[in-house]
Amino acid sequence: MANKIPRVPVREQDPVVRATNFEEVCYGYNLEEAQLEASRCLDCKNPRCVAACPVGLQIPRFIAALREGELSRAAAIIAEDSSLPSICGRVCPQESQCEGACVLGIKGEAVAIGKIERFVGDWKLEHAAELEHTTAPAKGRKVAIVGSGPAGLACASDLAKWGYEVTVFEALHRLGGVLVYGIPEFRLPKERIVAREIAEVERLGVKFEKDVIVGRTVTIDSLLDEEGFDAVFIGSGAGLPRFMGIEGENLNGVVSANEFLTRANLMHAYDSNYDTPIYVGKHVVVVGGGNVAMDAVRTAKRLGAEATIVYRRSEQELPARVEEVHHAKEEGINFRMLTNPVAVLGNEQGWVTAVRCVEMELGEPDESGRRSPIVKPGSEFELPCDVVIMALGTSPNPLIASTTKGLETNRRGCLTATEEGATTREGVFAGGDAVTGAATVILAMGAGRKAAKAIDAYLSEK
Amino acid sequence: MFKILEKRLLAENIYLMKIDAPRVARAALPGQFVIVRADKVGERIPLTIADFDAEEGSVTIVIQTLGLSTRKICALEAGEVLADFAGPLGRPSEFVHEPLEELRKRRYLFIGGGVGTAPVYPQVKWLKEHGVEVDVIIGAKNRDMLIYTQEMERVASELYIATDDGSAGFKGLVTALFEQLMAEGKHYDECVAIGPMIMMKFVALTTKRYNLKTTVSLNALMVDGTGMCGACRVTVAGKTRFICVEGPEFDAHEVDFDEAMRRQGMYRTQEQRAMAIAAEREAGHKCRIGLDK
Numbered sequence: 001m002a003n004k005i006p007r008v009p010v011r012e013q014d015p016v017v018r019a020t021n022f023e024e025v026c027y028g029y030n031l032e033e034a035q036l037e038a039s040r041c042l043d044c045k046n047p048r049c050v051a052a053c054p055v056g057l058q059i060p061r062f063i064a065a066l067r068e069g070e071l072s073r074a075a076a077i078i079a080e081d082s083s084l085p086s087i088c089g090r091v092c093p094q095e096s097q098c099e100g101a102c103v104l105g106i107k108g109e110a111v112a113i114g115k116i117e118r119f120v121g122d123w124k125l126e127h128a129a130e131l132e133h134t135t136a137p138a139k140g141r142k143v144a145i146v147g148s149g150p151a152g153l154a155c156a157s158d159l160a161k162w163g164y165e166v167t168v169f170e171a172l173h174r175l176g177g178v179l180v181y182g183i184p185e186f187r188l189p190k191e192r193i194v195a196r197e198i199a200e201v202e203r204l205g206v207k208f209e210k211d212v213i214v215g216r217t218v219t220i221d222s223l224l225d226e227e228g229f230d231a232v233f234i235g236s237g238a239g240l241p242r243f244m245g246i247e248g249e250n251l252n253g254v255v256s257a258n259e260f261l262t263r264a265n266l267m268h269a270y271d272s273n274y275d276t277p278i279y280v281g282k283h284v285v286v287v288g289g290g291n292v293a294m295d296a297v298r299t300a301k302r303l304g305a306e307a308t309i310v311y312r313r314s315e316q317e318l319p320a321r322v323e324e325v326h327h328a329k330e331e332g333i334n335f336r337m338l339t340n341p342v343a344v345l346g347n348e349q350g351w352v353t354a355v356r357c358v359e360m361e362l363g364e365p366d367e368s369g370r371r372s373p374i375v376k377p378g379s380e381f382e383l384p385c386d387v388v389i390m391a392l393g394t395s396p397n398p399l400i401a402s403t404t405k406g407l408e409t410n411r412r413g414c415l416t417a418t419e420e421g422a423t424t425r426e427g428v429f430a431g432g433d434a435v436t437g438a439a440t441v442i443l444a445m446g447a448g449r450k451a452a453k454a455i456d457a458y459l460s461e462k
Numbered sequence: 463m464f465k466i467l468e469k470r471l472l473a474e475n476i477y478l479m480k481i482d483a484p485r486v487a488r489a490a491l492p493g494q495f496v497i498v499r500a501d502k503v504g505e506r507i508p509l510t511i512a513d514f515d516a517e518e519g520s521v522t523i524v525i526q527t528l529g530l531s532t533r534k535i536c537a538l539e540a541g542e543v544l545a546d547f548a549g550p551l552g553r554p555s556e557f558v559h560e561p562l563e564e565l566r567k568r569r570y571l572f573i574g575g576g577v578g579t580a581p582v583y584p585q586v587k588w589l590k591e592h593g594v595e596v597d598v599i600i601g602a603k604n605r606d607m608l609i610y611t612q613e614m615e616r617v618a619s620e621l622y623i624a625t626d627d628g629s630a631g632f633k634g635l636v637t638a639l640f641e642q643l644m645a646e647g648k649h650y651d652e653c654v655a656i657g658p659m660i661m662m663k664f665v666a667l668t669t670k671r672y673n674l675k676t677t678v679s680l681n682a683l684m685v686d687g688t689g690m691c692g693a694c695r696v697t698v699a700g701k702t703r704f705i706c707v708e709g710p711e712f713d714a715h716e717v718d719f720d721e722a723m724r725r726q727g728m729y730r731t732q733e734q735r736a737m738a739i740a741a742e743r744e745a746g747h748k749c750r751i752g753l754d755k
Contacts, residue, residue: 211548239690259691277732
């Protein structure tokens with residue numbers, strides 16, 4: 001019986017060693033391990049994993065192809081629905097998507113779908129040169145994509161495959177959006193994985209232009225009216241950091257997780273060959289419980305600081321991927337659950353010395369269904385530290401909406417768009433975090449692909 | 463890659479560079495800045511635009527060598543390239559969007575201090591081209607450190623010079639010269655001051671006494687320059703604002719300058735360390751016990 005085989009463990013870097021370096025934590029499966037794990041799949045008639053995947057990846061089909069040793073077929077099956085398997089296999093919250101729905105998980109352990117996907121994705125990158133790309137004949141229509149993150153890349157590759165002339169505009173000096181500025185090297189290698197998956201998109205004929213800030217360097221209007229683009233897709237993400245609005249937040253030593261991670265990831269501040277400085281001090285407190293908080297706290301630890309997570313709910317409610325929390329614990333991160341900062345304290349020179357916190361307890365569930373935290377009276381205490389990193393979530397950048405006529409946003413600053421990605425302005429489509437607010441790589445990718453279909457339909461009619 | 467079309471030494475450690483950046487040149491307006499990265503290991507640093515020419519496709523920046531990154535940029539020569547030159551960033555000066563008939567009723571005073579004189583120029587030039595009267599005060603340590611005097615003379619209605627040692631023009635600080643002008647009976651409707659934070663702080667304190675509406679252009683630490691990192695946070699009228707997207711120009715009388723100056727020093731220790739290491743390396747020293755990591 002296939003399901004008698006226990007889930008194949010994945011090889012990882014030793015926690016003590018990896019807490020001091022930026023090399024990838026998880027080594028992933030080799031062919032033998034991946035095929036053994038693939039043999040656990042029951043190939044259900046009604047695959048619940050497919051329904052639970054935001055892009056409807058044909059999971060049992062590619063797993064079967066891998067089991068049969070047909071790797072290029074497995075890669076092709078994935079490519080029908082996803083252009084970034086090496087990335088998604090690493091950063092998707094599988095436990096709440098495909099693996100969370102796996103029948104095997106009811107009594108035992110789910111199939112390690114993410115790890116298998118990663119294996120197939122990495123195999124494809126290794127063999128990219130031998131694989132053929134099929135692109136439809138040129139349509140002679142131009143589409144501009146704003147942002148080279150997951151939404152933009154997914155939208156761009158589909159449109160390029162269908163024969164559109166696609167140009168991606170990126171504000172930063174490096175392609176990949178949150179994949180390069182947000183997610184750390186130890187979780188998603190930049191050169192080996194991200195740059196190569198982007199090179200694949202480039203091979204489809206997509207053009208990339210860096211250092212172009214849409215809303216400043218050019219506008220949506222100038223792209224449509226002056227540069228001859230027939231449609232625009234906005235995948236500009238959610239890059240604006242939130243702060244708590246508490247006393248002492250502008251002291252030296254308080255930074256947003258975005259700043260901290262951008263310095264470390266995009267600017268390579270952890271590498272002494274690069275010029276960008278970063279400050280960690282002796283003890284770093286990270287406020288928040290999402291993936292970004294985990295990334296920040298683990299980066300701080302690797303840079304030599306004692307590192308602590310402060311989160312206002314309990315461990316059960318942590319929004320981060322289970323694997324990230326598990327890895328963080330292994331690496332010696334301190335977790336202060338049911339704790340909320342009320343002020344940042346500083347010395348006479350204006351540098352952080354501590355966070356004043358209160359203890360919380362969980363009350364009734366709120367509109368999100370999570371039990372809302374309530375302050376325990378008289379529980380105030382001070383947590384000494386020299387750096388405070390705010391990882392409280394992000395919202396979309398207003399730069400594009402505020403410089404484009406007819407583009408509506410909701411009260412959270414997210415672009416208004418239909419399920420298919422059509423905004424309130426004709427010819428302008430949007431998807432990913434710019435529409436939903438901060439979410440996941442896979443959801444952004446799914447939105448990019450939906451919008452590609454909508455753009456194709458729009459331009460075919462026009 | 464962005465080619466350096468021209469490079470000139472304006473004063474000791476102050477260089478003018480004209481950069482080939484057609485997209486930035488076409489979109490630029492007075493008051494905006496760019497983010498510059500010298501090479502692929504370089505830092506992203508914000509620099510205020512000193513001039514732009516949409517037809518030629520060029521943007522001019524003026525840089526003073528202060529730290530590792532500015533030194534790196536200034537070491538490049540005409541014909542060489544900058545890795546990145548992104549912009550224009552920030553909001554243009556408010557007057558750009560005001561009706562001209564209103565502007566023409568006003569008399570402006572611009573105060574430029576040190577290297578901050580350069581970004582004053584495109585603003586004065588724009589106002590002059592649109593028929594608005596502008597007087598300008600340029601302040602510098604001494605005669606040799608004065609920049610942009612000839613250019614400014616062409617666009618300013620009246621140009622006043624102040625040097626700390628009196629080697630050119632008025633002897634003393636720009637604030638003292640301003641007070642002298644006021645004592646002489648000059649009248650201004652608006653003031654714009656750009657220069658070192660400490661100068662802007664004292665200009666703000668001085669003009670407040672005269673109830674003169676004053677705008678300052680703040681320089682801060684930034685990484686992306688598009689609102690992503692929040693390193694440039696500043697308190698204006700008791701509220702936290704991002705200089706990169708909500709500025710760089712703010713009402714001088716509402717800015718918390720002490721906090722802004724303190725925040726500029728956030729990475730000073732690391733920067734000084736990096737400078738010291740770079741100097742050691744340049745001198746041929748190779749650390750064998752890893753202290754330069």
